[in-house]
Amino acid sequence: MAVGPLLHADADAFFASVVLRSRPELVAVPMAVVAHVFVASANYPARALGVTGGMLADDALRQHPGLVLVDVPRAEVEEAGDALFDLFHECARAVEPGSVEEAFLDVGASDWDAAVAAGHDLRRRAAAELGLPVSVGVGRTKLMAKLASRATKPDGLHVIGPEREAELRTALPLGEVWGVGAATRDRLANLGVQRLGDLDDVPRALLQQACGTAMARRLWRIRDGTDDATVRTVEARSVISAEGATSGYGRADLSTADLVASCAVRACRRAARAGLVAAGLVLTLRAEGGSPVVVKRSLAEATSSPEDVLPVARDLVATALADEVATVRVSLTGLLPAGLVQQTLF
Ligand SMILES: [Mg+2]
Structure with missing residues (x-):
């Protein structure tokens, strides 16, 4: 093609940007989103101070006492x-x-x-x-x-x-090629390879020895301009989940049943896009600070169609004795490629 x-x-700064949507007063204030004890994402004012993802939140706060820390709003x-x-x-x-x-x-x-x-x-x-x-x-x-x-x-x-592409294929430092790790970079530096153009001076066998056949092939392709230009859609996974919160950005609060339905539709859409159908459905309902209530059921037929999944999801919500639900996770489980399931049916 x-x-x-x-x-x-x-x-950009995805987790931080999500937080800033509902807390715009923090846009110009150094702010970091924390997952467990680490900074997951920092807004740009915080980055300007040197706060970066992966830092211990406590360290970041010690170095920058004005930094605002926000827990990652997972849902x-x-x-x-x-x-x-x-x-x-x-x-x-x-x-x-x-x-x-x-x-x-x-x-x-x-x-x-x-x-x-x-x-x-x-x-x-x-x-x-x-x-x-x-x-x-x-x-x-x-x-x-x-x-x-x-x-x-x-x-x-x-x-x-x-x-610019032609320039980069000569001048680009190997550290800026994604997927080239520090160890590979060191081994290549020992061969005198710092930039893509330096690859021309290294015998092929030597390069393969230094970084393995697959990596060597990828680097040559990048140097030659025959590297990957195909957008691939296939996702291989056994579970697809969608999560949501009863209150959210730019909309009215949802009832638990409506939230489950909207998460189920999102999960179905993702599965359908990936060409997958599900054998089961799992709902995880969580109150603020409470332990989760988990309910599950098999689907009568493997499917990723909301028309099949929604009635089962509604039924399951009714059986789950959970009140004051804050977040919901809907998981489609036992995923298989739709084509494969059709084949076994016939
Ligand atoms: Mg990003």
Whole structure:
């Protein structure tokens, strides 16, 4: 398939941005989102002070007494991540997830102008509809698109066109190629390879010895410009979950039953997109600070259709004796490729 330029879309300081939607008074204040005892994400004022993900929250606070620490709002983060991927899918014909908040997108662009226009549109919609800043990189291959989005952060769009791409394929330091770890970098440095162009001076066998066949092949391809430019949609997993909170950004509070239904629909959509059908359904209902109530049931037929799943979900909620529910997790379990299930049926 002939493919035009592709996009890498990446939410900026995702966890922090999710928090800032409902707490805009913290936008200009150094703020870090904490998961367990670590900083999971810091807003840009905090980053300017040197607060980074992975720091111990206590250390960050000791160094910067004015820093505001916020617990990660897990359910809200998940809802926002799902909404972000819904938007990705609306804007693209193929979406390859990189994490909960970034993806490669094939927007079907035949030229650079079309790709850039799609990128601007995505950014505008993410801001207007989700309240989230998303940076977009445009490039011919996945590496180039990702380098472009990294270069434009925060809250920008950047294009790495043919000329810049040619420069990078010589001058790019290996540390900036994603997936090249510190150990590999050290071994390559011992061969005199610091930048992509240095690969030309190393005998192929020596490079393979130093970093393994797969990595050597990947590096040569990057050097030659024949690296991966295909957006792959397939997800292989056995469980898909969607989580939500009864109160959330930009909407009225939901009843437990309505929240379960909306999470079930989100989970079904994700499964369907991945071409998977589920054999079972698990609901986890949690009160603020309480222990979770878990209820589960098998589905009569493997499915990812909301019409099949919603009645079972409604039934299950009715049997779960949980009050004051704050968050809900709906999990589709026993996932199998839809095609495989059809084959066994016939
Ligand atoms: Mg990000």
